[in-house]
Amino acid sequence: ARAANEAGTPEEAMAACLERICRHGNWTIGRVALFEEGDPKGVPTHSIWRVSDRERFGSLIQYSNQRAPNPRGRFLGRVVGERVPVWIEDFEREVGFKRRELVVASGLRSAFAFPIIARGAVVALMEVFSEARRPPDAFLMGAVPSIASQLARIVEREQAHRANARMAAIVEASQDAILSRALDGRVLTWNAGAERLFGYTAAEIIGQKMDVLYPPELVADMHHRQKLLEADYPVAPYETVRVAKDGRRIHVSTSPAPIRDPSGRVCGVSTIIHDISARRAAEQALREGEERFRQLAENIQQVFWIAPLDGSRVIYVSPAYEQIWGKKCEALYRNATDWMESIHPEDQSRVIAGMNDMARGRPLDVEYRVVRPDGTLRWIRDQSYLTKGGDGVQLAYGIAEDVTDLKRAEQERLTQAFHQRDALVREVHHRIKNNLQGVVGLLREKMRKHPAMAAEIEEAIVQLQAVAVVYGLQSTRADGLVSLADMVEAICASAEGLIGGRVERTFERTSVRPACVAGNEAVSLAVALNELVTNALKHQSAEAGRKRAQVAVLEKGQAAEIHITNRGHLPKGFDYAAGRATGNGLGLVRTLLASPGASVSFNGGRSRVEVTLKLEPPLLAERMKARKRRAEHGTAAGTEKAAAAHTGRG
Numbered sequence: 001a002r003a004a005n006e007a008g009t010p011e012e013a014m015a016a017c018l019e020r021i022c023r024h025g026n027w028t029i030g031r032v033a034l035f036e037e038g039d040p041k042g043v044p045t046h047s048i049w050r051v052s053d054r055e056r057f058g059s060l061i062q063y064s065n066q067r068a069p070n071p072r073g074r075f076l077g078r079v080v081g082e083r084v085p086v087w088i089e090d091f092e093r094e095v096g097f098k099r100r101e102l103v104v105a106s107g108l109r110s111a112f113a114f115p116i117i118a119r120g121a122v123v124a125l126m127e128v129f130s131e132a133r134r135p136p137d138a139f140l141m142g143a144v145p146s147i148a149s150q151l152a153r154i155v156e157r158e159q160a161h162r163a164n165a166r167m168a169a170i171v172e173a174s175q176d177a178i179l180s181r182a183l184d185g186r187v188l189t190w191n192a193g194a195e196r197l198f199g200y201t202a203a204e205i206i207g208q209k210m211d212v213l214y215p216p217e218l219v220a221d222m223h224h225r226q227k228l229l230e231a232d233y234p235v236a237p238y239e240t241v242r243v244a245k246d247g248r249r250i251h252v253s254t255s256p257a258p259i260r261d262p263s264g265r266v267c268g269v270s271t272i273i274h275d276i277s278a279r280r281a282a283e284q285a286l287r288e289g290e291e292r293f294r295q296l297a298e299n300i301q302q303v304f305w306i307a308p309l310d311g312s313r314v315i316y317v318s319p320a321y322e323q324i325w326g327k328k329c330e331a332l333y334r335n336a337t338d339w340m341e342s343i344h345p346e347d348q349s350r351v352i353a354g355m356n357d358m359a360r361g362r363p364l365d366v367e368y369r370v371v372r373p374d375g376t377l378r379w380i381r382d383q384s385y386l387t388k389g390g391d392g393v394q395l396a397y398g399i400a401e402d403v404t405d406l407k408r409a410e411q412e413r414l415t416q417a418f419h420q421r422d423a424l425v426r427e428v429h430h431r432i433k434n435n436l437q438g439v440v441g442l443l444r445e446k447m448r449k450h451p452a453m454a455a456e457i458e459e460a461i462v463q464l465q466a467v468a469v470v471y472g473l474q475s476t477r478a479d480g481l482v483s484l485a486d487m488v489e490a491i492c493a494s495a496e497g498l499i500g501g502r503v504e505r506t507f508e509r510t511s512v513r514p515a516c517v518a519g520n521e522a523v524s525l526a527v528a529l530n531e532l533v534t535n536a537l538k539h540q541s542a543e544a545g546r547k548r549a550q551v552a553v554l555e556k557g558q559a560a561e562i563h564i565t566n567r568g569h570l571p572k573g574f575d576y577a578a579g580r581a582t583g584n585g586l587g588l589v590r591t592l593l594a595s596p597g598a599s600v601s602f603n604g605g606r607s608r609v610e611v612t613l614k615l616e617p618p619l620l621a622e623r624m625k626a627r628k629r630r631a632e633h634g635t636a637a638g639t640e641k642a643a644a645a646h647t648g649r650g
Contacts, residue, residue: 010124010155014116015048017147018126022050025140027128028108029057031064034124037159041080043068060102069125070098076113080122085114085144087136103129110134114144118155177252177273180259183230185209188268197252197275199245213242215249229258230266239276239392251280287390303400308393309359309386311336315395324380324402326372344369344377351382358384358396367403379407467523480519481621482526484560485509487517488553491530499537501547509555518621521595525619528592529562531585532600532611536566558622562613570604595619 014032022030029051033044047065051057069076074094078086088094088111091103103111113127177194181187187210190202198205198213205212214222218240225235237255244250252273259268297304297318303325304318314336317329325342332338343351347368354366364384369377384398446453485507492503509515517525536549549566574581579590593600597619603610 010151010158011046011048013154014124014126014151015050017151018048018050018128021126021140021147022128025128025137026130027112028052028131029060030126030128031061032124032126033064035080035122037121037123041068041071057106060099060106060108063099063102067098073098075099075111076125076127079113079115079125079127083115083117083122085112085141087112087141089135090133107131112137112140114148116148116151116155118152118159123155124151174272176275178270179273180268180270181210182268183226183266185211194273197244197250197273198242215241215243225256226269229256229269232258232266242273250275251277283388283390286387301402304397305400306395306397307336309396311355311396321400324378324400325370326374326376339370342370342372344371358386361386364396364398367407377404378402379404467527481516482519482522484515484517484555484615484620485553487522487526488529488551488562491526491533492551495530495533495537499534499547501537501549503533503537504548504550506550506552507555508553511555511557515555515560515615516621517615518619521597521619524592524595525598525615528589529613531589532564532613535585536564536609536611540566540568558620559614559616560620562615564611564613566609567607568609569606570602570609574602574604576600576602 011032011034014034018030018032021027029049031050032048034046034048036042036045043066047061049061051061054061069080071077071081075086075088078084090109091100091111092109094100108129108131110130110133111127113125115122116124116126172191174191174193175196177197178189178191179187179194180189187205187208190200190205194205195201210222211219221240228235235256237253239251239253242250242252242254253276254274255272257270258266259270261267294316297316300318301320301323302318303321304316305321306315306317307313308315314332317332319329321327321329321332321339325339327338327342340348340351351366351368354364358364363386364382367379367381369379371377379402380400381403382398382400384396387395387397389395488507489505492505496503533549533551536551537547540547549564552563552565554561554563571581571583576582576586576590579587582590589600593613595618597616599614601612601614603612
């Protein structure tokens with residue numbers, strides 16, 4: 001404790017304690033490892049060693065300096081992880097940490113380490129090593145809490161000193177005025193920002209009454225707010241006026257807060273004062289230029305408007321409102337919500353949400369439709385912003401532009417692009433399918449010429465047929481998805497044609513919308529499903545007669561199950577999950593269906609095998625997303641028809 005208290009820095013205190021522990025305890029070598037604040041599991045930022053022969057222990061020192069404590073280790077990993085002292089009686093009997101070989105090679109047998117914890121975090125650890133084997137020392141273990149506590153207090157004092165220094169630097173460097181005063185009004189502290197804002201130096205103002213900064217009419221307000229702070233009532237930031245040394249009145253935003261003594265009582269007030277003169281000048285300029293803006297607004301084709309943020313009234317709306325909305329400006333002045341009554345019902349919630357965002361200080365940029373009194377429909381882009389009037393009332397202003405012609409042209413362009421893209425995608429899928437069928441034909445020719453390779457070629461044909469099935473199905477849809485039921489049907493029909501026999505199919509769906517396979521997963525699922533169905537037909541005993549299999553598809557909610565049943569039995573030692581006795585085909589299935597959203601299980605008896613394939617997102621496309629994809633391909637034609645229908649009802 002005395003060594004720690006006599007030290008100037010935490011590092012010096014720890015080094016002094018390490019020296020005394022090593023000397024009085026006859027420890028051969030010792031170290032203090034210091035960590036980045038808040039990161040005790042990283043590489044030490046600095047190590048202090050107490051060692052008499054650096055050459056002998058050089059490898060151990062170098063390794064320790066460059067490595068973080070192993071979180072799974074039994075020595076330093078426990079010290080920083082469990083925050084407990086750890087004693088190693090004999091390293092030759094220990095396993096589980098990387099430094100053991102270096103420790104033993106250096107001729108060391110025993111070690112002891114403990115953490116130093118400050119403000120709830122491990123900031124350092126101390127470790128010592130001995131050449132002799134040592135059992136735990138109860139006296140040393142008992143002294144550790146006191147030693148660690150003394151060192152932690154020194155670290156905490158240093159941390160507090162650094163924090164205070166950082167805070168002082170922040171205050172001094174701030175562009176805002178930051179000051180404090182006693183309850184009797186005397187200025188206690190005064191930063192450089194306050195000197196710049198008010199013109200008083202710290203030497204001039206400290207000890208003087210704060211009243212010199214207040215206009216006479218606001219002195220009473222200052223005392224009122226101070227009483228609120230003394231009574232523990234919060235005082236929100238507010239805008240006001242202060243007086244500089246040269247007599248100038250300065251518009252400021254001020255944020256007062258209480259200063260408390262150690263007992264918790266309010267003993268003063270700290271204040272951050274921000275100069276808002278530039279903003280107030282800009283607002284004044286806005287008011288002075290209002291007439292110029294009005295002249296401009298009267299002659300533009302867009303609707304320019306100004307209103308209080310609460311929407312209680314309309315201050316100004318330009319004449320273009322009558323042309324675009326088809327209503328009189330006078331009606332809007334009488335009823336500030338008249339413009340909203342024309343908004344298409346499907347768009348009103350979006351506009352209201354945008355207005356609520358504006359009330360929270362965010363600008364508005366929204367598109368919506370309005371239905372004019374004659375039933376015609378117009379698209380509007382409304383861009384709105386916030387400002388303050390000369391009286392401090394928050395205002396909203398903006399420009400509403402008729403973008404109907406732009407929307408129509410853009411919609412026509414998108415429709416054409418969608419049609420071109422969809423035609424191209426379907427053509428590509430169709431050609432890929434045809435090319436795959438051509439490859440299948442070539443493989444069949446090879447199989448006839450090379451009977452010895454028939455089995456391998458047939459397996460490739462089966463897999464290519466499955467891929468061709470997927471591309472054939474994708475060529476019929478614009479969204480790139482594949483119906484699960486269509487895929488199963490096509491795979492079963494293909495297997496019947498290739499293997500022979502009969503696959504009995506049943507389909508049951510309790511969900512509202514059919515299950516679809518995500519486009520990027522379709523080939524993998526088709527090849528895996530093809531493998532399972534062809535296996536069900538192929539691997540049946542000769543006495544079973546005509547080859548038969550059953551495939552049942554159940555779609556429920558966001559998931560689907562496929563049950564494939566056939567006569568036969570599983571091989572001896574078969575374990576699909578572990579990959580035992582699965583063969584190449586099922587090995588391929590395990591690989592293809594390893595992604596999230598698919599699981600396969602086998603249930604076999606003496607004469608019957610059932611495979612259950614469970615599917616869910618992301619392998620299956622989520623139904624709402626699939627619906628959205630289909631809706632996107634409705635594009636402009638559907639939008640125009642819907643608008644026309646609404647107009648007809650109007």
